[in-house]
Amino acid sequence: MSKNIYITTTLPYVNSDPHVGFAMEIIRADVLARYHGLIGNNVFLNTGTDEHGTKIWEKAQAEGIDVQKYVDSYAEKFKGLSDLLNLSSDIHFIRTTDESHVKAAQEFWKIVDQNGYIYKAPYEAKYCVGCELEKTDSELVDGRCPIHPDKDLELISEENYFFKFSDFTQPLLDFYEQNKNFVLPDFRFNEIKKFVERGLRDFPISRVKEKMPWGVPVPGDEDQVMYVWFDALVNYISTLGWPNGEDFKNFWEEGFTLQIAGKDNLRQQSAMWQAMLMAANIKNTDKVVINGFLNGPDGKKMSKSLGNVINPYDVVKELGADAVRFYLTYNVSSFEDSPISVEMIKESFNANLANGIGNLTNRVVKMAENYDVVVKLPEPKDVWFDKEHVGQEYHEAFKNFEPQKALEYLMNEVREMDLFIATEQPFKKVKVDELSAKEDVARLMLNLFYMGVLLEPFMPETSAKVVEAVGTRTTPKEPIFKRLD
């Protein structure tokens, strides 16, 4: 009865430190992965780093370091997120410079080529001598570089390989029509449909090696390397051992595939990659979930110049992984952009974790201790299949890929328990009707236990602490979450 679930994030490009937005993406992927593992499904969770391309090449050159060393050091930083954010220990981490990935990307190219979707043609680009950069039309104002309007643009021309993206306009539209819930949320699905409806353009998928050698070599052409996107997207299957491998068969072909991405990746994930899969005769992704962005508290995009950048390392160091995991699932909108600041995280920490979960655990367990309340607790693993004590909205939320709502359910449970204590006043009742007071506390202990267990996908450490406190009927020596001043 158990299912195979494949969950992947996008691969962040390693030209800067891990962004808190990516931390959110991987945390949300991890929450879903943990949940599915807990209810008995087989889960393959993938993340990694995208390490090829012009920007990385240029940056390494500029810093005067060997490009391999440059990407190695970044890969380590991103791998560090796994411990930092307390991600599932069996998470798969793929680097697009891994040999197995490079081979898979080349194999993928060959198949797409054999199927007739790759052709060679002249590629013309506009080059601003002032910037020393290629410019796309969208970057130009009145056909001139806005930074150097006095300089004429040079036309450079080279032979590149192109992907026949245009052939997939109709197949993609048909695919969208047949899979009405392919992209979540709806408004992003509409956005990509409109984009595809306008008609797709072929695009170059290679670069001249002489100019930019940092890429996967094009099979059968010494002089060209792959355009970074064409290579990078293949990671979603190369991580599974494609073209061979049991994992590919079990998880991609016979399992349920879920891709989580930021809204900047809508096109690449839901159109480009899907067309590539079609071109290679591989099954399409089952579901793409698109997150919004995290902005500064003023709603403006985070940037170093505005000084509103949140560094995940700093916040975790101060508040702990669970607090960050909590904030990024509970307080951040599922799909819309959200503002974020350290102050907002701390506010939520005090309200929900210190005053909420932490304090509740203390007061309930303390009463159980004092009144010698004995409770028979179920096995944690049975909680996941208990339909009597667990609201179905909890599981529904996960089925709908909105774990935030499951967490809302748990936080409501916390509030109800606090209210129950205030209403029933077992601490007062114990003096006149001990039995009834004990029943109240036993009921609280049981509910707290359930809440604690169900917290595991979101906050594994906290979950363990709550479960232990209830199980051993001992208040934690250190507060689970100490209130911040």
Next chain:
RNA sequence: CGCGGGGUAGAGCAGUGGUAGCUCAUCAGGCUCAUAACCUGAAGGCGGCCGUUCGAGUCGGCCCCCCGCAACCA
């Protein structure tokens, strides 16, 4: 008419036709099991105009403002 999102209490959000809700912050009260925590109550709100409707935050039109994207920004 390029594409999309948004404008609901001081802040952050929910609310897709039927008495406008939640969290934080503020003020007042209660409680003492608990981490000065918890509970109750109060004040305070749908960007603007027009329309559809018995009834509009919700549907339609126009306008204003904010934010992304525009084929390599998580």
